[in-house]
Amino acid sequence: MDSDWRMWSRRDLLAEGMGRRGIQHAVEDGWLVRARRDRYLASTAPAELIRAVRVGGRLTCLALLRLLDVFVLTGGGLHVHMPPNASRMRSPSDRATPLAGRGSREVVLHWVPLLRSLGADDPRVHLVDALAHAVCCQPARHAVATLDNALHRGLVGEPEIAEVFAALPSKYRIVRALLDRRAESGTESLMRLMVRAAGATYDLQVVIDGVGRVDLLVDGWLVIECDSEEFHSSWHQQLKDRRRDLALAQRGYVTWRVTAAQIMYQPEEVAAGLRGLLAARRGGR
Known part of the structure; x- marks a missing residue:
């Protein structure tokens, strides 16, 4: 290590x-x-590791996943797993100051037994435990995006996912049923769930002759591209995107580009836009 x-x-x-x-x-x-x-x-x-140890436990859940670059959208806060015999909990910013109460929005304490144990010299929990904790700490659609991302990146496989859900209450089984490791980003997962909620059919990472792969193909005609600032902000990339859009139009597809920020922070508006497009097509407009 x-x-x-x-x-x-x-x-x-x-x-x-x-x-x-x-x-x-x-x-x-x-x-x-x-x-x-x-x-x-x-x-x-990493500062979050030091802060978790200062509280008296190990870093876990959303805080650890952010540190590992696994997609997390929900909130901030320090998530700390506590041993069952924990005492003398301290403020994450000052080891001389007792922790107020038993946690807060800024410090979320996890007391459940761990699924896997790491060495005494590791200040974090195992990734399997962090993912299990994260399912409980997020809205279902955000949990889907987090688990999709961990699967897509090869950080866990189906055996680990089975282990996660075996430890969770049955009400979380719906999350497992929605997982799809093909999503290349958390925002693709979130967009896919919006399409599903709208009652449309879809496929991910579809290869279209003369164009290449597209993020989502909806109802066989609508191509949705989930654009991030990191990969689509330069003028050169925008010109490349426009050439792809033109090639798609020549083949009868409609392209809808939605930014990652819109998907994450304006989901209601994006969902309304999707419903508008689908309704227009179905109404013959």
């Missing part, structure tokens, strides 16, 4: 030959951070 993602006890550091004075100097010089009593991390460790 990379030292940036490792946690040491004082005993661990002594066993590695640092010495008591060496530990003190490492903290004073900023090489090590004493997150809480007998828990040290490298100063280069």
